[in-house]
Amino acid sequence: MAKNSHAGDVAFVQALAELLRDNDLTELEVKRDYAEDDSLTVRVSRQTALMVSSAPAPQAAAPQPAPAASPVAPAPSTPAEAPSDPSQLPGAVTSPMVGTCYLQAEPGAPSFATVGDKVSEGQTIMIIEAMKTMNHIPAPHGGTVKRILVEDGSPVEFGAPLMIIE
Amino acid sequence: MRLLRRVPLSTKGDLWPEGYDCIILDSVDSTNAEAARIAGDLKRPTWILAKTQTAARGRQGRHWENPVGNLAATLVMRPGGQAQEAALRSFFASNALFETLALYVDRTRLGLKWPNDVLLNGGKVAGILLESMGTAQGLDWLAVGIGVNLLHKPDGVRDAAFPPVALFDEGGAAVEPDIFLNALAANFATEEAIYAEMGFDMIRDNWLKRAARLGEVITARTSRDEITGVFETVDAYGNLILRTKDGMVPVPAADIYF
Numbered sequence A: 001m002a003k004n005s006h007a008g009d010v011a012f013v014q015a016l017a018e019l020l021r022d023n024d025l026t027e028l029e030v031k032r033d034y035a036e037d038d039s040l041t042v043r044v045s046r047q048t049a050l051m052v053s054s055a056p057a058p059q060a061a062a063p064q065p066a067p068a069a070s071p072v073a074p075a076p077s078t079p080a081e082a083p084s085d086p087s088q089l090p091g092a093v094t095s096p097m098v099g100t101c102y103l104q105a106e107p108g109a110p111s112f113a114t115v116g117d118k119v120s121e122g123q124t125i126m127i128i129e130a131m132k133t134m135n136h137i138p139a140p141h142g143g144t145v146k147r148i149l150v151e152d153g154s155p156v157e158f159g160a161p162l163m164i165i166e
Numbered sequence B: 001m002r003l004l005r006r007v008p009l010s011t012k013g014d015l016w017p018e019g020y021d022c023i024i025l026d027s028v029d030s031t032n033a034e035a036a037r038i039a040g041d042l043k044r045p046t047w048i049l050a051k052t053q054t055a056a057r058g059r060q061g062r063h064w065e066n067p068v069g070n071l072a073a074t075l076v077m078r079p080g081g082q083a084q085e086a087a088l089r090s091f092f093a094s095n096a097l098f099e100t101l102a103l104y105v106d107r108t109r110l111g112l113k114w115p116n117d118v119l120l121n122g123g124k125v126a127g128i129l130l131e132s133m134g135t136a137q138g139l140d141w142l143a144v145g146i147g148v149n150l151l152h153k154p155d156g157v158r159d160a161a162f163p164p165v166a167l168f169d170e171g172g173a174a175v176e177p178d179i180f181l182n183a184l185a186a187n188f189a190t191e192e193a194i195y196a197e198m199g200f201d202m203i204r205d206n207w208l209k210r211a212a213r214l215g216e217v218i219t220a221r222t223s224r225d226e227i228t229g230v231f232e233t234v235d236a237y238g239n240l241i242l243r244t245k246d247g248m249v250p251v252p253a254a255d256i257y258f
Helices: A002-022 B031-041 B089-101 B177-198 B200-210
Strands: A027-035 A038-045 A050-054 A092-094 A099-102 A124-130 A133-138 A143-148 A161-165 B021-028 B046-053 B071-077 B110-113 B117-120 B126-135 B138-148 B217-221 B226-234 B240-244 B247-251 B255-257
Touching: A124 A161, B021 B031, B021 B177, B031 B046, B031 B071, B031 B126, B031 B138, B046 B177, B071 B177, B089 B110, B089 B117, B089 B126, B089 B138, B089 B177, B089 B200, B110 B200, B117 B126, B138 B177, B177 B200, B200 B226, B217 B240, B226 B247
Parallel strands: A133 B126, B021 B046
Antiparallel strands: A027 A038, A038 A050, A092 A161, A099 A124, A124 A133, A143 A161, B046 B071, B071 B138, B110 B117, B126 B138, B217 B226, B217 B255, B226 B240, B240 B247
């Protein structure tokens, strides 16, 4: 079950983060092979907090936005080369939690940010809900919204890229 | 509409938990909105109690009525850690509220609905809305907003699956909001202490003991679809676990119906 293994992934990353802290390390990289074409690579670094990159495993398909249809979500087509992973791009804002993302405060309200908008540091750019906790994601820095990588109401995973602000 | 009056709650007796401040407001737009405004300068975890709210709201901007005599309070805190961990406080809040209501009514008439709804005689007696600000680098602040129908139940509520009820109407005492908050704050502080000493497993186990419909078929309505299955448990991250014909499905965000 994709979702079950995800819960395990989160525990795995949390355990690595603790290991890093407890042993005063600055960086740690581990690859887990679940199956021939299903692996998880985690790099935890103290300067940049948590960085998670997942191989193009079947699981990774879940949090990706649905293709086409929406003007706000230019879906990242997943080419083979690693640098195109949106979470690795400079300016990528990643999800601090597993949950459902919302692009506006409530149904019918204007979006927090749309592509082309200028945003300032600390401004709420989206909300991710888990356990009835509405977590506001602030813009980590001022800039222009280049891409929105999730659709309103879609499930997001820990570390999933949400938005590119340059 | 901002606050009209600030009163330190220092004279409230021995029940008030150590290490927590309290602000009492005559009127405010919403206690969660006030929490967001004061979070940046917060010294200690602080409860905000408002006699009236002019723009009370529930999840997803749903209207929340707040007549005088009902509880409208928010705990704002900066506990550190990650946003994912902060969200576990949904369960602290519902456990604490369950125990506080159990001071006034028979606890067998109370039940919890994932993750933080408290039911009294099968009706919705309270609403809990947590809001936080946090990035992958960590949590900035968390606000735990709690509204309780102490005296009045709201009119014209859409969610007929769990009709609103008031504590007073259901045979509970007529309790003043500030008195109720004393016990609620103490119970919430106890949940924090249990979490710090014993971890989330203990919080979760206690929550499951109070849960309605455990082991029965329930429905989780997410923003995209509907999942029906047997309410198996809550996992270590607070996800609702439903046993469906496709296996165990963890649910991080949904409205629950049964």
